[in-house]
Amino acid sequence: MSTSASSSPQAGSRPGGRSARVRAAVHRAVQELVADETSEPLTIPVVAARAGVHATTVYRRWGTVGELLADVATSRFSGDIVVPDTGSLRGDLERYASSLAKDLGDPDTLALVRATLGSGGEQGAAACRGERRQQIEAILERERCRGGEPPTPEQTTDALIAPLYYRAVFTDEPLSPEWTRGLVSHLLGD
Amino acid sequence: MSTSASSSPQAGSRPGGRSARVRAAVHRAVQELVADETSEPLTIPVVAARAGVHATTVYRRWGTVGELLADVATSRFSGDIVVPDTGSLRGDLERYASSLAKDLGDPDTLALVRATLGSGGEQGAAACRGERRQQIEAILERERCRGGEPPTPEQTTDALIAPLYYRAVFTDEPLSPEWTRGLVSHLLGD
DNA sequence: CCAGTATCGCACTGATCGCTGCCTTTTTGG
DNA sequence: CCAAAAAGGCAGCGATCAGTGCGATACTGG
Missing domain, CATH: 1.10.357.10 (Tetracycline Repressor, domain 2)
Known part of the structure; x- marks a missing residue:
């Protein structure tokens, strides 16, 4: 691949850095997968793939699907x-x-x-x-x-x-x- | 093994044959696993192993964990x-x-x-x-x-x-x- | 600008899962 | 009693999963 390398202009110290972006992407992936209700088994690798991140990251930040779902639900129902x-x-x-x-x-x-x-x-x-x-x-x-x-x-x-x-x-x-x-x-x- | 061979006296055409016994064992296994809430992932092979039957049987009779759970819940809440x-x-x-x-x-x-x-x-x-x-x-x-x-x-x-x-x-x-x-x-x- | 640290990507591994032919055993029906 | 049909056991397949070192990259405070 080797796309246009880094150069992403404003990725610096502002809130909304990489960590927050990964979190948002994973949350969105979970909601999409849960909503689809197709044969997707809602496992960590599947979530990670759809979120565009690596399964390792999800394993380390959330551990299990249960904790991940609880976190997503907490965000979803917080301030709704x-x-x-x-x-x-x-x-x-x-x-x-x-x-x-x-x-x-x-x-x-x-x-x-x-x-x-x-x-x-x-x-x-x-x-x-x-x-x-x-x-x-x-x-x-x-x-x-x-x-x-x-x-x-x-x-x-x-x-x-x-x-x-x-x-x-x-x-x-x-x-x-x-x-x-x-x-x-x-x-x-x- | 080869216990007392066949000879099981009344295993014949009465209700409560092998099929019903397998069904009961699987249902019991599901309830136990769900109740335990330990790290058991509640998959077909795990259920089958605990029920003392082969995973093939569970796959063929119920298909997915979802259908199996629905069946167990139906039995559980029928006539309760x-x-x-x-x-x-x-x-x-x-x-x-x-x-x-x-x-x-x-x-x-x-x-x-x-x-x-x-x-x-x-x-x-x-x-x-x-x-x-x-x-x-x-x-x-x-x-x-x-x-x-x-x-x-x-x-x-x-x-x-x-x-x-x-x-x-x-x-x-x-x-x-x-x-x-x-x-x-x-x-x-x- | 630069070290220190936290986070993430990557390449693996052992274990398990879902599933499928094939055969044996039980149950059904005449 | 005996054949037909249904259900279960068995061995094994490819695919995926959960989890782990290790290096690279991005954020942090000075």
Whole structure:
């Protein structure tokens, strides 16, 4: 080969150096492979080849497919949803649930969740959970500051997060906006 | 080897022949391997070795690990819960939810669910779902025959099945009886 | 500009995987 | 009881995987 040698102009000390680029490429490769759901066995060499890096690098930085998936899921679900502030508890919950439904409704995301659960163990489950708990608590806390009496985080998780995740992961029914709003209505007592 | 040769008295045309015995051994091996969660990679040869059969047999009967897991999960969740009949909707739902909580609370079962989701795809998800929908509908239908006005199957799934599955699969919080009863109470309007 | 260090590419190796003919053994059906 | 069919055991094939020294390259602070 011996392409145009080095000369890559601005590869220097800025953030986004080689290490970060490799990380991004590997993450993207994992998501693509998981989404494809073809016969690709999702092994380290396959991921590395698709990412354009060497398997050695992946072995050394992540070790196993499970840890790699957990890392990808953590990145994927970190900051994926901004906690809304619409001025009312119902508005906040509806917008939050809608965002989550849109997130989990994406087949690629769903495939990532399933794969991470499968080989990521408890750590993988935590990665898929993301920051749902803190986000819910932030919404409820804001309502409490408004003087309202919101439901507990536990109730909210059971009434919103759980149905969204269950329907996405275990069933093939769509996460329609009407159904999602209905969850909020039922939680807040119609 | 050459143990007591053939002579196995009743190995004939009754159900429970060799084929069924192989099936049971393979299923047991899968559950053990999934439960162990050690470094065993859960491949066909490993399963076959633990089951005491040859990998060829497993390849020919199931093909892939995903299909095998889906089959095991189907068996595991088929008939695992008998729809109760306590005379009241609340009693039926509480007993049903309690049974499901006990089921999903078992770490080995949980590991099977996660693994099946991971490599079983949509079929694996359906296997883990089991007959929940029909069971719920049976309970609600019975209440309707009593003259009551039960919630819809959708509401019941969202309020009972989903939180149980979500908490079991995605969190490490226990599925306590009090919490489970609380789900029923919230569904039936306190 | 230059040493020091972390990261990555490369060339391997032993082990395992997925899979396939071929034959033996069991089960089925008349 | 006996042939046909189904299922399992056996040996072995190419391909891939997980993992390891070693050298080269890119980032770091001075």
